[in-house]
Amino acid sequence: MTVVYQKKNKTGITYAYENEPYWDKEKQQSRSKRKLIGKVDPVSGNIIPTREYKKKDKGSGANVPNSIPMTTLKRSFYGATYLLDQIGRITGVEADLKSCFPDTYKQILSLAYYLIMEDKNPLFRFKKWGFIHKHPFGEDIPSQRSSDLFASISPGAQADFFRRQGKRRIENEFWAYDTTTISSYSETLRQVQFGKNKEGDDLPQLKLLLVFGEQSGLPFYYRKLAGNIPDSKTVKHFLIELDILGFKKIKLVMDRGFYKEKNINDLYKEHFKFLIGVKVSLVFIREALDKVYDDIRSFEHYSPHHDVYAYTVTSEWRYKQERPYKGDALKENRRIYIHLYYNISKAADDERDMDKFLTSLRDELLNDKRIAGHQKQYTEYFEVKRTPVRGIQVMAKDVAIKKAKRYYGFFALISNEKMDAWTALDLYRTKDVVEKAFGNLKERLNLHRTLVSSEQSLDGKLFVEFVSLIYLSYINRRMQTQLLYKDYTLHEVLDKLDIIECFEYPGKDLVVGEVLDKQSKLYSNLGVEPPALP
DSSP states (O other): OEEEEEEOTTTOOEEEEEEEEEEETTTTEEEEEEEEEEEEOTTTOOEEEOHHHHHHHHTTTOOHHHHSOTTSSEEEEOHHHHHHHHHHHHHSHHHHHHHHOTTTHHHHHHHHHHHHHSTTOOGGGHHHHHHHBOOSSOSOOOHHHHHHHHHHOOHHHHHHHHHHHHHHSOTTSOEEEEEEEEEEOOSSOTTOBOOOOTTOSSSOEEEEEEEEETTTOOEEEEEEEETTOOGGGSHHHHHHHHHHTTOOSOEEEEOGGGOOHHHHHHHHHTTOEEEEEEOTTSHHHHHHHHHHTTTTTSGGGEETTTTEEEEEEEEEEEEEEEETTTTEEEEEEEEEEEEEEEOHHHHHHHHHHHHHHHHHHHHHHHTTOOOGGGHHHHHHHEEEEEETTTEEEEEEOHHHHHHHHTTTTEEEEEESSOOOHHHHHHHHHTTHHHHHHHHIIIIITOOSEEOOOOHHHHHHHHHHHHHHHHHHHHHHHHHHHTTGGGTOOHHHHHHHHHTOEEEEOTTSOOEEOOOOHHHHHHHHHTTOOOOOOO
16 A cells, blocks of 8 residues: 555645555456545645544554655656756756755755746745655755755855856857846845945845856856946956956957946957947947938838848947056057947937927926926027016027937947947847846846845855756747747746656656646757656
């Protein structure tokens, strides 16, 4: 006689049954009789017997909850964790974790699986999840044990993991690079500082920097920063760390928040390729734009796919490198490509908004209800006269207004690798994978607010969250390329697979339960072979 377990999807309760096999002579096949003996306590894992079963065993003196041989046969949910197992092998995450954390990699994987599958649930609920799922560690990880695990994840082992994962990315692909802020309630973490908060709240924050492979869509590096450091200040240190990690042939995609003359000089100095967004207000960008201003909006420069006009200009970057050992600075010109774009819809929206703003300014002047913060705009765009007969007269400065509107709808990218404007735009838009990753970190992985108060625990927890993000990014990429988002959310895909069970019996091979055709197709779409059936 064995004990089998079954979870009811509607209630989430797992029930235990006595399972007695027998041979059906009439049907000439093996059958079994099942009898409900109780439900499984989600916290302790013990069986809480039904009244009838408790009454039956009272006379025998048996200790019912602990007398059930729970290791005789174990039934677990397996379909989603099997998917994660395979992704770990495809991406090399499992092998790299095993090399870097030989004693704890299974705990790291199990916690990562839990964070992925139990959307926004805190870690103290791991016990219930771990009891009914097959996962790499196979045992419970109590809160104290997870805290100890986080504290044991050393910076050196993390760096080794980043290096191994980075080597698995395509050598010639661009790497998308961006930052986000994570608000914190902690007053003891050194890097929690007030700064420009991307969450829009009034809490102090940490800053998290992420790097993604443009073609693979997978992250391989992150770094925790003080919350008050501007994006433009992070580039130099990032380049130093890339050198330490052994990465030489680098191609970076960054938004305009990272633009700084010194950063561009440093990228040239290290011979790194780059594609970076820049403001149209920069002098050298406007000089280039003015030369092609009348040509860029012609038909031959329009792309219906991108819905913008584009033009690439070859120019010279005034490179400057300080040489303290010689007491001078090396100055020379380096080739740079300026990619200019015009979005006619954005230009119309900006112009309409400007006209609405100018109307409000004029009304404020006519009604003599000036706002202190608008004084600069009053002077720039209007001429005001006051006479005893006509009163207040407000006249628009047409030349100033036209000058302000001249560059509406334009945006620009710069690169030091030759490419056409459309290739540059496609590459630049791939950095959206980082923004989506930040969304996964904050929403699905419950990282909106950090509640830890220990530096070591925070570093370790962030690393486990980062490992989870690799898996989520892989699934997201496959769902995008296979157009699965038309029919499923990411959570629904995991739920569809999670109901597949497996059976473990001491000394026997693992037996996988029924896999439907739709589930097999999901595995295939996600780039994974369905589990082998008996």
